[in-house]
Amino acid sequence: MGCKTCEKPKVSHRKGLWSPDEDQKLRDYILKHGHGCWSTVPAKAGLQRNGKSCRLRWINYLRPGLKRGFFSxxxxxxxxxxxxxxxxxxxxxxxxxxxxxxxxxxxxxxxxxxxxxxxxxxxxxxxxxxxxxxxxxxxxxxxxxxxxxxxxxxxxxxxxxxxxxxxxxxxxxxxKGTLLPPFPKVLFADWLSMDHPTNQSLLNSDAEMNCQWDSNSNADLFKYGSFQADGPSSSDFLHGFGDSSFCGEFQLQFEHGDQLLGGAFCNYLSMDENGGSCGTNHDAIY
DNA sequence: AAAATGACCAACCGCGCTCCG
DNA sequence: ACGGAGCGCGGTTGGTCATTT
Incomplete structure (x- = not known):
């Protein structure tokens, strides 16, 4: 999938664990612009990582909606x-x-x-x-x-x-007899509802079941409770979120809970990406 | 208390596939 | 049709923390 705008920055890529600062930069960038062409993300986000590493970090750790708790x-x-x-x-x-x-x-x-x-x-x-x-x-x-x-x-x-x-x-x-992680886990839908109290009715008590305790950075997503309000347009926000698995996850997640939010949520995510949303062509952005 | 060992998990690596020019 | 670029996937590694000796 060639990307016309992809450049090949000659930078030495950092490896190893991601610092909170790097996470912040990547999250900021993707929430604002979407990932688009991954190979350009690090440069645009001001990271000394390769695109692959950024993609992995986003998918496995930073992406909203990840449960990251223990398996039910x-x-x-x-x-x-x-x-x-x-x-x-x-x-x-x-x-x-x-x-x-x-x-x-x-x-x-x-x-x-x-x-x-x-x-x-x-x-x-x-x-x-x-x-x-x-x-x-x-x-x-x-x-x-x-x-x-x-x-x-x-x-x-x-x-x-x-x-x-x-x-x-x-x-x-x-x-296993050890301690509980200290922080509640917040799903994207939960987090969304916090930012949009009017959506609260969409979440039934099943949502509680999903509120696991987790110590990871999903809690950081609270920080982004405002990005929709005073941040970029939904159009910008949704770039890169038209990912099938992403929507699918939410769809499934709420269907499993006998909730109707899934479709609504995906519609919400894809409101400006009809035809390309929840599809696979998330590269055709720039 | 310190060292050794085990367990877990984030991240890297390499390969194959797809898309585009 | 072909080659290059990028993405996605599965396997593996290495660091960190917990437990045992």
Missing amino acids: AEEEATVIKLHAILGNKWSQIAMHLPGRTDNEVKNYWNSYLKKKVVKLGGSNSHASPTKSQDSVNQSPETRQIPEEENKQIPGSDSLEPLEPPMQSSMDHDSF
């Missing part, structure tokens, strides 16, 4: 089920988990679910032909689940959830 029993079951069907098709699995990224699903699988499935006898692992899955069964890195963990897995011979997180009012950490 439902989500966990979905991951296990879909992984059995799809294998390591993380992006496809993530499509069914509104607010989750492929990277998050992948990490969750590798750090937690994989062990669980193995412990359960690998009955769900047969469908995955991947090297990763093989390593679960064969590699020396395969770890035995500690007895302590085993004790914490009631009903571990079924696919019943390991008593997880949200629905049980227990997140993964507390499940």
Whole structure:
């Protein structure tokens, strides 16, 4: 996808963890202009990163609507089920988990679910032909689940959830006996409603279920509660948000909660992008 | 209390695909 | 039709924090 305006800045790209300042710059830029051509984003946003890194950071961490909490029993079951069907098709699995990224699903699988499935006898692992899955069964890195963990897995011979997180009012950490993260997680819809009190009626009590505790920077999104009001036009704001997965996530998210907001929300997001919104051609911006 | 080990997760890397000129 | 550029995806790595010895 060539981009006419793409230039090739000869800058040495920074690597490693993102600083809050970098996050701020990237978020500011994308909320204001959309990402457009990723390769130009770093230069325009004043970042010494490559476009790929910016894209990843946005998708996996900064994008509004990310849940970033512990997986609910439902989500966990979905991951296990879909992984059995799809294998390591993380992006496809993530499509069914509104607010989750492929990277998050992948990490969750590798750090937690994989062990669980193995412990359960690998009955769900047969469908995955991947090297990763093989390593679960064969590699020396395969770890035995500690007895302590085993004790914490009631009903571990079924696919019943390991008593997880949200629905049980227990997140993964507390499940593991550690501390709760300190801050409430705010979904984009919740955040939107804060900025638009008139939308509040659109959120029913199910929204509470989505208000997990999370320590990450989604809380920062509060800062942007005003960007729509005194910031750029909706047109500017929506550049780059016409992403199918983005809309799809919200759509799914609220459909799951028997809410009608999903469509309305996507309409809202795509109000000036008819034809291109919620579609895949988010590059045709500049 | 300090060192060793384990677990988690953010980020990087490389490959394949698609689009455009 | 072909080559280059950009994007998306999956695998892997490396840093950090927690737990154990």
